[in-house]
Amino acid sequence: MRAAGPASAIVLPLKKREYMKKEKPEQFDDIAFRKSLSSQEAFEARTKRGMQPVVDIAGWPYYVNVRWNLLEPRLVMGESKVRPTINLDKDCYHNETGEFSLYYHTxxxxxxxxxxxxxxLPKNVVFVKIPGIYELDPVGMAREDQLADPHAYIKKPLQLYHTAAIIELKDSPAMDIIQQNKQELKEWRKLQRQQKNRVPRLLIPRPPGRKKI
Structure with a gap:
């Protein structure tokens, strides 16, 4: 006779069982796995497993570190060098849009x-727009602000994978900066030519015995 199972056994809903089934250790930090999570699954992965959100910049993934306002490079298989950390400081933040923007060398x-x-126009450089920190990691920001409700800043379906908008330089504010630099360079070269063509003044010696004024 088969022994009966424990009375306290809990049967998980099908959706929950499928979520746990696909959460394998080797997939835990996989980009495809992050993309596959629903809003509720992403919330559980963020709050219970501590999975950090990732933002993709021109094909390169970065972890979102809300405590220090950093984007930390996520190691990519086959990558031979460590990419530098990106600071999300006030210099690249826009109050009007709530976004960060920077120029990125691909x-x-x-x-x-x-x-x-x-x-x-420099080669291999693009203009990047990154969502605001409260959109990148609303759960992390709720913790930083010591809010009891981790849902407080969630205004849209939660996701752990974001993609930065990539804009070509010719369509970015860089064009105004480059035009100004070109004008300043033109004026500087003109000044240099004028100085080269200027005849130096001859030093006229004082008459003997004349006092220096």
Whole structure:
């Protein structure tokens, strides 16, 4: 005679069983796995398992660190070098849209910070728009603000995978900066030519015995 199962056994709903079944250790940090999560599954993975949200920038994934306002590079298989961390500071935040924006070098996988000196369109550089921190990780921000309700900042279906908007430089504010730099460079070169063509003044010696004034 078969022994009866424990009276306290809990039968999970089919959806929950399927979610737990597909949550394998090797998939826990997989991008495809993050994309497959529903809003409720993403909430459980964030609150119970501590899974950090990821934002994709030009094909490169970064972990969202709300405590330090950082995007930390997620290691990609076959990647030979460590990409630099991206600071989401006030200099790249826009109050009007609630987004972050920066220039990103797709070959170096790093922020491009030399645009102030560029007089032509730099190669392999794009303009990136990243959702605000409360959209990237509303649960993490609720913890940082010490709110009792982790749902407080969730205004739309929760997701653990975000994609930054990529805009070509010719359609970005970079064009105004480059045009200004070109004009300043033109004026500087004109000034240099004027100085080269200027005849130096001859020093006229004082007459002997004349006092210096």
């Amino acid at each position: 070959k170096k996988q790093a922020p491009f910070e030399d645009l102030d000196y560029a007089a032509s």
